[in-house]
Amino acid sequence: MHDLKGIFDNQGTPLEKQRFTWREMAGKPISKLDDDAFTRVRIILLNGIEQDALRLKHYGARFNRELQLPLARIRRVEQHQMTAVNWLISADHSPLETTIAYEQVATEVTASVAQNEPDPYQAQTYRFGLLEDFDHLYRYAAMLDRLEGKDANNILQGYTDIIPARPTSEHHRAPEDDLRESYQKSKAALMTKINAALVTAAEYQTHDYYMNIGPTLSDPLARQLYAEIASVEEQHVTQYGSLMDPDESFMEKWLIHEAMEVYVYHCCAQQESNPRLRQMWERFLDYELGQLNLACELFKTHERRDPAEVLASEDLPTLQFKSHRDFVRKVLQEEKDLRTVGASFVDKTEESEASLLYRHHLHEGYSPASAVSGNYQWAPGTELSRKIA
């Protein structure tokens, strides 16, 4: 699909013309009821990516005096892009309903990434993480049903299964078992670099969202469940973050991030069913191209290197915003019992002692995710409709 070969020729919108008004940023939201679930998936993913763009540039600025001003200028635009994107979520989503949508993002986007990833080890890591977010979806669906009396499928719209996967209670690992082998910057495909930046950004957002939302709930089990799953999301940020080569310079990581933003906006614009949002994605794609080109110029100035060394020219498969039910189910059947020892994936019988001890202490015989989902089987219109029938 999208080939980044032409990027250096396409200047996009110059940074000084990337401007916003409050009305644009806090404009009309989507309809929770009438818009397609994948429209919401794209919104949440793009919000996470913009959030991570800010995060990366803030850290970069802490280590680079000369880059502080250009980074601040780009961040200002990204802050407003992020606002325009995130404010598309309508106010009738309860925090728990939005959580269901976040896990749909984690499931369907990671499934697409896992299939697009050319590096077998990295693909394995995505499949490993996928089964955990997929399980979170099931536990949160049970929570939504049993707390608010709502059907998670109203949010998922039939695209994503609501079934147990690798149990959340078994996701808790010692930190040494969450670190993975990174790609090597000189050998890795551009798709590999983009995928790692993309999934790390999405997971970081999910972690931060749960950390903000968790204490706003009053139910004791809901508070515990958010605490438990937020902890796993921190592990996921650790896992996916370690896929990136730590020997990359800040500017190399910045170029990859900008390329990733271009790639994702492009895929979103291609597949968006809501014409108003498609227009927004196209506008922001042009903004991202402008930001990437600026980053490339700064790279040439500061590192005195050709950006093409980092952004190897290649065709990139499309990020598919669609149901990956068959793929997810296959992974579930084949890889549910995988665990880790250090950076290696092993059968559950060989799981590391450190993780078992860590988990044993956390649980004290009790996992909130297990408690909320006891005997939970999804039925159209909530489990209450099954019982009446």
Next chain:
Amino acid sequence: MATSVRVGHNMTGAQMCPEETKRLLHAADLFPPDVGFDETAIQQLREMESEVQDSIGSVPIPGSVKGAVKTSFNKLLGKNPEVLIDKIAERLAFERTGVRLYDALLAKTRALVPVDSPQLSLFQQFRQEELDHFHLLADALEYLGADPTAQTPSADLAGVSAQGIVKILTDPRTNLSQCLNAILIAELADNAGWDLLAQLAEQAGQMDMARDFTQAGDEEKNHLTQIQHLLQMELAADLS
């Protein structure tokens, strides 16, 4: 602009995607629950935590009844004066929010009906009465030596319970009948609240206060009747 409800491409129901629903149900059968716990775990934890957790907070000690004066305060209002103070503060919070609810309803109505519509003047009147009631309650608390600016536990919870109503009334996408339905919830609670408060004041020997509260409650009864009527009319017009 949102007027009456319409038929459209609502994507939420299982019937919108029968094939996917079939596959979802098949998956649910294929991958049954993996935890055999009692499904009432959520209830058990609520019970357990209710026993061990602290309260929401406290009613502040009235500034003017500290020390020696506290004895006369107790005599004035019975054994537990904080109960009446908390409930008056709850009503105060509710009425103060009520003013803001009618502000939102007025904006919504102005967007949807002609400027000379009788509904606008009626909602303006209700807004004023909510404001008057707020001041009445602030005076009552001051008379009892309590601080009308403090947020007591019941006042706090009145705010929590009003959150959904505020969201509905201020959402630009809601129509008039949806907003009337939301404010009906507020007025129903308000009516019951005033009756209760008048009874409590009477029980505490505050007869003047009980009389004022009953009168305010009568005005709220009018709000309730009128809102119910307007909602019926609005839905009847949409239906026909």
